[in-house]
Amino acid sequence: MSKNENIFNLDYDTFKNIIDNLHDEIMVFDHNFNLIYLNKASNRHYGISPEYFIGKNFADLDNNFWGNSTLPKVYKEKKTVIQRQVTNVGDEIITISVPIFDENQKLKYVVMNVNDISTFKNITPDENNSIDIVYPNQFKSKYIYISEVMKNLMQTIHRISATEFPLLITGETGTGKSYLAKCIHETGPRKNKPFVSINCACLNAELLESELFGYRGGAFSGANKGGKKGLVEIADGGTLFLDEVSEIPFSLQSKFLQLIQEQEFIPLGSEKKVKVDIRIISATNCNLEELVNAKKFRQDLYFRLNAYEVTVPPLRERVDDIQLLLYHFLNHFNKKYHLNHTITKKAVEILKKYTWPGNIRELIHIIEKLSILISDKEITSRHLPKTLFQIKQSDIINNTTSSYDQLMHEYERKIIVEAANKYKSSVQVAKALKISQSKAYRLMKKYLESTIE
Structure with a gap:
């Protein structure tokens, strides 16, 4: 032996x-x-x-x-x-x-x-x-990562969390800017004080002003007789997070400037200033400099908000994190819906190669949808949405790291997976693609976890 x-x-x-x-x-x-x-x-x-x-x-x-x-x-x-x-x-x-x-x-x-x-x-x-x-540590901070780009970002966040100056968070939609703002608050000296968040795009100018700065009784028609405390005052001692800060109406921007500079404001219907102690963190997916140049955003407010700026990278620039994130959300939805789904290696590889235009928000949506709709225990490449297999011309042009053979291999894989999702057998796939049944069978076996007979 x-x-x-x-x-x-x-x-x-x-x-x-x-x-x-x-x-x-x-x-x-x-x-x-x-x-x-x-x-x-x-x-x-x-x-x-x-x-x-x-x-x-x-x-x-x-x-x-x-x-x-x-x-x-x-x-x-x-x-x-x-x-x-x-x-x-x-x-x-x-x-x-x-x-x-x-x-x-x-x-x-x-x-x-x-x-x-x-x-x-x-x-x-x-x-x-x-x-x-x-x-x-990573699970507590809500940010799950292993990529170098995120390690560098979180090192920066760790250094600036203890500071008090205003911070501007930029990045594409769905990258997790609001999560990052809360992470900064929870690791800073104000962690035991309120964290108050408002999306500036969700309210018109009048409502935004009254919600943020509050009002005194009789300030406007329909106002509560006793007045109302605004979110700025509620955040006193803590952090005020202004999401979609680019949507603050131009007419209201001077009041925000006073708040940042003087840490004080005047509620609607009042003549008395209210002092507060808050840290302001704002976020946007827009280019504020372009809005300044277009006279749609005050330059002095931009400079005040942007005492320090950090950019959250899109998911396509942190590919190493995709697998961690999808397993995290798969575990989350397994617990939420009392399921026990697993996912195959090939399905994971397909998800890692997708460009994720909707970033983490899109990934969460897809994983939750798969968790709810799939009756099989194992999530395979056949279960993935067809949109993940679409190749855009821009994707090919911008892909400078792959060879011709690699690009053709990926294109062939996407064709076969999409055809297998649509048809029920290798015979039907062969007929649709105008290839022999033996070739269809061989390609399906190559690119899928199991082959439809």
């Missing part, structure tokens, strides 16, 4: 393939806290493939992916530890960590078996009363 075979007649590669594809996550650390093995279940739990983790030390991973790890306790107490945890993508898990000793009874490895809490029908009292869950 060869050294790579065991008594069960399984060669090493076959045995490794079995462990790699277990539903349970298997993680192995050596005696120096180095992660030496992790199977493919890491995709489901952390939204990242095993290759990212293997070879890293525990010190580089803890608090970023699973919060309160079992590992230090196993090393210290030299015994099995069972613990509930929450991962960076919001998956609730149970980890069973077992110490493995050498012939001298020195700890050699720690082997972890990790599974989703949703797969357990009954939780034991020990598991239920285990160490309190500590959320990973």
Whole structure:
């Protein structure tokens, strides 16, 4: 018997393939806290493939992916530890960590078996009363990322969170500007004070002024007799977030300028100034400089709002984060709708290649729709919306990193997946595309998780 075979007649590669594809996550650390093995279940739990983790030390991973790890306790107490945890993508898990000793009874490895809490029908009292869950840093901040562009952005945010000057957040629609504003508030010195948010595009000029600055009794027809406190006053001591700040009417912009400069305002129907202590964060998907040049936005207000500016990158510029985000939202909707969906590797790859014009908001919508409408446990490429397979001319022209063969391969894949979504068999696909049935079968097998006979 060869050294790579065991008594069960399984060669090493076959045995490794079995462990790699277990539903349970298997993680192995050596005696120096180095992660030496992790199977493919890491995709489901952390939204990242095993290759990212293997070879890293525990010190580089803890608090970023699973919060309160079992590992230090196993090393210290030299015994099995069972613990509930929450991962960076919001998956609730149970980890069973077992110490493995050498012939001298020195700890050699720690082997972890990790599974989703949703797969357990009954939780034991020990598991239920285990160490309190500590959320990973990224999960607490609402921003889930691994890309360099987001790491750089969050480092900047960490530095400016403690400051008091106004901040302007720019970026495309759906990139998460409002989430970032709240993250800045929650990590700054005003975190225990109010965070008040208003979308300036949702109200006309009169309503916007009364909602923000409030009014005194009799200020206008229909006003409450006792008056009303505005959102600016409610935010006193905390943060006022002005979303879609470009939509502030020009006639009202001078009042905002006074608020920023003097930290005071006059409610409607009053002559008395009200002092407040607030930090102002604003956001827009428009180019405010162009609006200034077009005389639609006051230059002095722009400069006041833009004491510091940060831009949230679109999802297409943070491709490394797409897999984490889709697993996070898949876990979220599984819990919300009491489901247990998984997603295939090919479906994930298709989602990673999509340009996401609607950014994170569009991704959330698609994942929620798939979660609700699909009856199968596993989400495959056939379940994905057809819009994900459309190729625009601009996409081809702007794609300067792919070769001709890569572009043609991608185009062929999209044609086959779209045809398979529409037709029920390889015979019908062959007829529609005017190719042989054997070629249709071969291409469907190449690009889909399973082939329609």
